[in-house]
Each structure stands twice: as C-alpha cells, then as structure tokens.
Amino acid sequence: MKNISIILFTFLVLISCSSEKNINNKIDSIFEEFHGNSTPGVSVAVINEDKVIYQKGFGLADLKTKVLIEPKTNFRLASITKQFTAFSILLLEQENILALQDTLTKFFPNFPEYGNKITIKNILQHTSGLLDYEDYVDKTDSIQLKDKDVLAILMNQDSTYFNPGSKHQYSNSGYAILAMLIEKLSGMSYAKFLENNIFVPLGMSNSVAYENGISEIKNRSFGYSKNDSGFVFSDQSLTSAVLGDGGIYSSTIDLIKWDKEVDSPTLLTTEKFNRVFEKGKTTNGKEFDYGFGWRLDPYENFNRLYHTGGTSGFSNIYMKIPKLDLTIVVLINISGYDAKGYAEQIADLFIKQ
Numbered sequence: 001m002k003n004i005s006i007i008l009f010t011f012l013v014l015i016s017c018s019s020e021k022n023i024n025n026k027i028d029s030i031f032e033e034f035h036g037n038s039t040p041g042v043s044v045a046v047i048n049e050d051k052v053i054y055q056k057g058f059g060l061a062d063l064k065t066k067v068l069i070e071p072k073t074n075f076r077l078a079s080i081t082k083q084f085t086a087f088s089i090l091l092l093e094q095e096n097i098l099a100l101q102d103t104l105t106k107f108f109p110n111f112p113e114y115g116n117k118i119t120i121k122n123i124l125q126h127t128s129g130l131l132d133y134e135d136y137v138d139k140t141d142s143i144q145l146k147d148k149d150v151l152a153i154l155m156n157q158d159s160t161y162f163n164p165g166s167k168h169q170y171s172n173s174g175y176a177i178l179a180m181l182i183e184k185l186s187g188m189s190y191a192k193f194l195e196n197n198i199f200v201p202l203g204m205s206n207s208v209a210y211e212n213g214i215s216e217i218k219n220r221s222f223g224y225s226k227n228d229s230g231f232v233f234s235d236q237s238l239t240s241a242v243l244g245d246g247g248i249y250s251s252t253i254d255l256i257k258w259d260k261e262v263d264s265p266t267l268l269t270t271e272k273f274n275r276v277f278e279k280g281k282t283t284n285g286k287e288f289d290y291g292f293g294w295r296l297d298p299y300e301n302f303n304r305l306y307h308t309g310g311t312s313g314f315s316n317i318y319m320k321i322p323k324l325d326l327t328i329v330v331l332i333n334i335s336g337y338d339a340k341g342y343a344e345q346i347a348d349l350f351i352k353q
Contacts, residue, residue: 020053023349027054030345034058040224040231040333041069045252046346047259047327055252061221061333063231071252072219074206075331078246078309080318081209084194085178085244086124086276086293090268091197097185100124107181111155117164120181123174124292125280129160130173137238144212144241147183147190150176168280168288172245175293179244190243191215202261204254209243217249223313225335234335237312246311252329255318259327262320277305299344300351308340315339324350 027046034041041059045052057069092098098107104115104123122128133150150173161169179190186193191209199207208215223235241247250258265273276292289297295306299321306319315337319328328343 023353024054026349027346028056030342031058037068039063040221042333042342043069043071043073043075043221043252043329043331044342044346045071045256045327045329047256048350049325050263052256055256059333061219063222063224063233069221069333070219072206073221073331074208074217074219074249074251075221075316075333076210076223076240076246076309076311076314077248077250077316077318077331078311078314079172080307080309080316081244081246081248082175083276083293083307083318084198084248085175085182085190087198087268087273088182088190088193089120089124089178090272090276090292092182092185094268094272098181104177107184108151108155112158114158114160118160119164120178122164123171123178125168125288125290126171126174127165127168127280127282128171128174129162129164129167129169130154130171130177131157131159131161132171133173133176133242134239139238141238143238144236145239146241147176147179147244150242151180163283165283167282168290172239172242175245176242177244182244191247194248198267199254201267202257204250204257207248207250207254209247210249211243212241219251220249221331221333223311223333223335225313231334233313235313240312246309252331255329259318259320259329299347302351306340306343310336310339317343319343319347321347321350326350 031042035058039059043057046054055071059069061067061069061073100121101119104111104118118128133153136153182190182193194209206218210217224231225234276294278291279287279296280290281287298304302321302323304321309316313335315332317330317339328346330339330342332339
C-alpha cells in the first residue's frame with residue numbers, strides 16, 4: 001500500500017512538472033520577438049497558486065552596453081506607481097493624519113477656491129476634475145517638471161474640467177498632488193516615505209522613486225522607442241521627474257514581494273486595504289471600473305485587478321485574476337508596446353486550458 005502511494009505521488013508530481021513546463025514553453029513563445037537579445041526587451045513574472053511559475057528576461061536593458069534583461073532588472077513603472085501612492089495615502093489615514101473626505105484646501109490653504117470641493121477620495125478615484133498638467137508644459141523647456149511644479153501649475157488655475165465627483169476622468173495631475181500631500185503631512189520626501197514605509201518593510205530593496213542626482217537605480221533598464229530605422233533612445237521626457245503619478249523603478253523580483261502584500265496585507269489592515277478594489281461611483285450613482293490606484297474592468301468574465309504603465313521608453317502591466325489565483329507582470333523598455341495584450345495572452349493559457 002505504501003509503495004502504491006509513493007508511485008501515485010510521483011506520478012502526480014511528474015504530471016504537474018510536465019504541465020508547468022508546457023505553460024513555460026508557451027509563455028516563451030509569446031515573447032519570441034525578444035529572444036535574439038539584439039533589441040530592447042521584456043521582464044516577465046507569473047505567479048499561480050502562490051508559486052512563481054515563470055520569471056524570465058529577454059532582450060537588452062541597454063543597447064549601448066548590451067546588458068541583458070534579467071528578473072533583477074529595474075524598469076520605470078510609470079502609472080503602476082499610482083497604487084503605491086494610493087497605498088501611502090491609506091497609511092497616513094490609518095495613522096489618523098488625514099481623512100479621505102478632507103479637501104485640498106485643508107492642507108493647502110492657498111489653493112484656489114475650487115480646491116474646497118475636491119476631496120482626497122476624488123483624487124484617488126480620478127473624479128477630481130483637475131486640469132491635466134501636461135497641457136501646461138512648455139515643449140521648448142529643457143528642465144524637467146517635478147511634483148511641486150504640478151502643484152504650482154494647478155494653483156494658478158481657477159477651474160476644473162467638471163464639478164468634482166460628477167465624472168470619472170483619469171488624472172496624472174491628481175496623483176502628483178497626492179505626492180505633495182504625502183510630503184507635507186509626513187515631513188519627508190515622497191521617495192523617502194516610500195522607502196521607509198513600503199519598500200524597506202517589504203524587502204523591496206531595489207525599488208526607488210527615482211530622483212536624478214539624489215538616488216540611483218541599480219540594474220537599470222533604459223527606455224527606447226521604435227521607428228522605421230530601429231530603436232531610438234527615449235528614456236526620459238519633460239514629465240519623467242514627476243514622481244507621484246509614475247516615478248517608481250522596480251523589478252519583477254520586487255513586484256513579487258509587493259504581490260504578497262497585496263494578497264495578505266501586513267502594513268494596513270485587510271479591511272482598510274481592500275477598499276482599493278472597490279469600484280468608484282459618481283455623484284449621480286454611476287459606477288466606474290477604478291478603485292484607489294487600481295483598474296477593475298473584467299477580462300473574459302473574470303474579475304481583474306490591474307494597472308498599466310506607459311511612458312517615455314516603457315510599457316508595463318501588473319495584473320491579477322483572483323479567481324485563478326493568477327498574477328502576471330510584464331515590464332517592457334519600449335514605448336507604445338502592448339504590455340496588456342501580452343499579459344492577456346498569458347492569462348488565456350490558464351483560462352482556456
């Protein structure tokens with residue numbers, strides 16, 4: 001009887017290993033265009049049932065030095081940063097330093113009168129109506145904007161796109177303002193707050209909200225764009241130094257650590273954290289697929305939690321499908337690539353098997 005049990009266990013292990021190898025081969029084929037290590041590329045991680053079943057890099061982190069992309073390679077996350085900014089706001093709320101119904105003028109008394117109507121919750125869920133700071137950037141300027149410059153731009157305006165709360169409209173401006181709020185209330189820089197309160201506690205030792213001349217990025221990938229003649233270096237833009245809406249660099253190694261926190265919060269209570277996944281509602285009761293730094297639209301009839309991140313030189317996604325106990329991270333150092341599409345191809349392997 002004991003021998004039969006051993007044989008059965010061994011058989012099941014072999015089946016599991018064979019199935020995982022088959023999945024891995026199929027994921028490899030999805031990223032076949034990057035296999036030659038002659039172009040910029042991609043770092044991919046897949047977690048299923050609390051196990052990292054796939055983690056690889058393809059292509060080059062730096063075309064000049066020919067450094068290969070590996071799981072430890074750090075990419076600019078762009079708007080995936082927003083879930084860390086939102087998490088920071090909830091940490092401050094947990095310490096009773098702020099409330100989500102507080103308005104901008106409570107913390108920025110010199111903010112124009114329209115700030116009286118904009119709550120922190122409005123900003124988290126993109127219902128603030130704040131004007132897009134990108135529209136006020138002088139394209140001939142050579143000095144990068146920072147979060148404080150976004151605040152200054154908005155303090156020189158006298159209106160919003162719509163009455164706060166009445167509409168959902170994505171806003172990078174709002175998350176730059178949240179970064180300034182974090183600095184004002186914590187007494188430390190946004191980057192330092194993230195380091196002290198998220199990255200260090202979670203062991204995300206190579207993640208950083210990058211500030212030129214202040215911090216460095218270990219194992220850095222550089223960003224590129226593609227044109228008819230090949231790939232062009234396009235690592236930074238005038239808005240790349242704005243941190244709250246998209247300034248974090250991280251790797252699949254560190255995002256796996258973040259994923260554990262998302263699944264089982266330790267820095268926030270589960271009750272407080274799970275609000276990030278509650279769909280927002282406008283003042284007229286219309287529901288929309290966004291929480292606090294997370295997109296919430298479904299995929300193939302499965303609930304999905306995710307955020308994309310696209311910026312100069314980078315295209316990314318961090319996506320979770322809870323019912324499948326599946327997490328997918330795709331980080332690409334090329335502008336305009338369909339990271340979401342790649343992640344959905346991976347998800348299909350689990351949905352349709």
